[in-house]
Amino acid sequence: MLERLREECYLNLNPLQTGGRTNAEIRKTALQFVDGYSVCDYCQGVLHLIEKPPICNLVKELVEFLDMDEARLTLGAREGKFIVMHSLLLPGDAIVFDANRHYTTYIAAESVGAKIYEVESIGYPSFEITPEAYRKTFERVIKETGAPPKLALLTHVDGDYGNLTDAKCIGELCKEYGVPFLLNAAYTAGRMGVKGKELGADFLVCSGHKGFGVPGTIGILATTSKWVEKVFRRSSLYDKKEVELLGCTARSGSLACLITALPYIKERVKGWDEEVKKAQWFVEQMEGLGGITQIGARPTQHDLVRLETPILREISKTHRKKGYYLYYELEKRGITGLKPGQTDWFKLSTYGFTWDQVKHLFTAFEEIVKES
Amino acid sequence: MLERLREECYLNLNPLQTGGRTNAEIRKTALQFVDGYSVCDYCQGVLHLIEKPPICNLVKELVEFLDMDEARLTLGAREGKFIVMHSLLLPGDAIVFDANRHYTTYIAAESVGAKIYEVESIGYPSFEITPEAYRKTFERVIKETGAPPKLALLTHVDGDYGNLTDAKCIGELCKEYGVPFLLNAAYTAGRMGVKGKELGADFLVCSGHKGFGVPGTIGILATTSKWVEKVFRRSSLYDKKEVELLGCTARSGSLACLITALPYIKERVKGWDEEVKKAQWFVEQMEGLGGITQIGARPTQHDLVRLETPILREISKTHRKKGYYLYYELEKRGITGLKPGQTDWFKLSTYGFTWDQVKHLFTAFEEIVKES
Missing domain, CATH: 3.90.1150.10 (Aspartate Aminotransferase, domain 1)
Structure with missing residues (x-):
């Protein structure tokens, strides 16, 4: 039998894993919903509207918890970033993101064929990302392309240094330049309270298995009313199905686990x-x-x-x-x-x-x- | 607590769920690997090369089991279809698929902006898809666009009628027309033996949670040597990471479960x-x-x-x-x-x-x- 007793027998220091540690109650839910397509028992065609288990309530609570207008489940933070980029960017469009970004930010941008502009950090030893550096990069994009970038992404806390960046200030800057702002909260939401609109985020991506103490793969993509029709646009043939989500994303027990986890997550961020x-x-x-x-x-x-x-x-x-x-x-x-x-x-x-x-x-x- | 006792207390007839039913051993693995990013303990940067748990062996065995040259884990069959379409098709390119296809086939094609040509079934009451209808559709594409389609997809067994289609004959037809052939084996692989190359498939997508008796979400995308570099192309910056997979896909306990499941699946298809x-x-x-x-x-x-x-x-x-x-x-x-x-x-x-x-x-x- 495959064995893994990391959390039971050790103090586990792996930063990738500490926010995804499950508790006993979540483990019970995981076993109840372990079979393939277990959350689809009472589906009427739309994952985030399923009432039993109460996925529709979960989504409403996540929207409130994250201070956004709408949310969908995704298969992870990287998949959420790809969805936003694939919705907003055409090949050759400019995207701006910080040098401390997760590698998947780069790859998602590469996958959609975006032109990448990286915001430099101030370098060794603090590697901090400043709003000023974002401004400089925006100006560079304008100079080179004649227009602001089509999207800016900030890694709220990066996975290399654990730097918490001033998202609010960069959010304001994005507003000033008219640039849609995607905040990658994989290392923050679920650990600390993250209020998306307060930070000026147009899009917020979170990771369930990295930050909400649940089995993977599952993530959250939250947005403001303004972007709902663009990012969650419906299929021309299947009116209920959202194209960028390929219909349904986290159609698994991870979703039931996130329902069980949320009350505990709301407490733990305190x-x-x-x-x-x-x-x-x-x-x-x-x-x-x-x-x-x-x-x-x-x-x-x-x-x-x-x-x-x-x-x-x-x-x-x-x-x-x-x-x-x-x-x-x-x-x-x-x-x-x-x-x-x-x-x-x-x-x-x-x-x-x-x-x-x-x-x-x-x-x-x-x-x-x-x-x- | 969220309860679900469908498999324990009932005969469950839902076709979406019967192939994804887990056994006791798989449930044990699921609990061992329940925490987020649990399979990443010994990762050297590439998911399908991880040795502990033996994901690298799993992938080799899947390749053999499915009679293909290479395979990667995906997050499900629909995600596998999207990866192939996103790799091969530009907006406006023609894709051909059967009218009995899963709705996600249509949506994945819609998402990449492909021009869709549907192969009609013979209609009520058998709704069978014939090789002749594929030929007619190929000819229609050639007539309208001047070239064969860039991709043809066949739903090996569809989810509406459970029709097993003559994949081999359609595979030969694809070869004749020089059209890459994607076989959606979500309802076949893991239930019955599916030999991809024998059927002429260039790409084979499978669903773990629908057909291999494991928790979701997880799938398999297998291909032949010819397509490896195209579909699994590496990042320009991160040499180890494959762009269309956004680096890693099924980075979850589902993957460990698939390792536990495979010997049992090899038996059950008999x-x-x-x-x-x-x-x-x-x-x-x-x-x-x-x-x-x-x-x-x-x-x-x-x-x-x-x-x-x-x-x-x-x-x-x-x-x-x-x-x-x-x-x-x-x-x-x-x-x-x-x-x-x-x-x-x-x-x-x-x-x-x-x-x-x-x-x-x-x-x-x-x-x-x-x-x-």
């Missing part, structure tokens, strides 16, 4: 400040060991943190297990989620840990550094 | 003849009641059967529960999956039932007809 404190405390302690530095905006405003760890690389040079020692030393202490062999730097997330677990985590690193 | 016998026996018995006729190719070669049932509609006219009586009478006998209120006609599937269950099913209808 604890966000405490999550940030834990991450900040952990970074501070780690830097106190010497030879360890947090990269990215400081102090971190997110649970995903990137550390440069020359001291750990030094140890690897003389350790009999070479670069792999760190992975095994952590594993011995019930910790997993770093890439085996990596010691120069790594990303980790303390999301959802108790203070005791965060302290255990630091103690583990402290021992590894001091014992070596 | 029982296909018996599945067809059960469906044929059931149809014969039902027609013996009078006022019930199977629509579609006869005798049926698939578990999905469509029955016209004027006798049941007659009963509904005087029944105090009106059209809903059938649903409730079946439910009383532990049977579910028909649409509540429907009596004129319905689709059902006997897939995976034992002979005793098929007999119970017939007895239920017999009682309902005779007692009313």
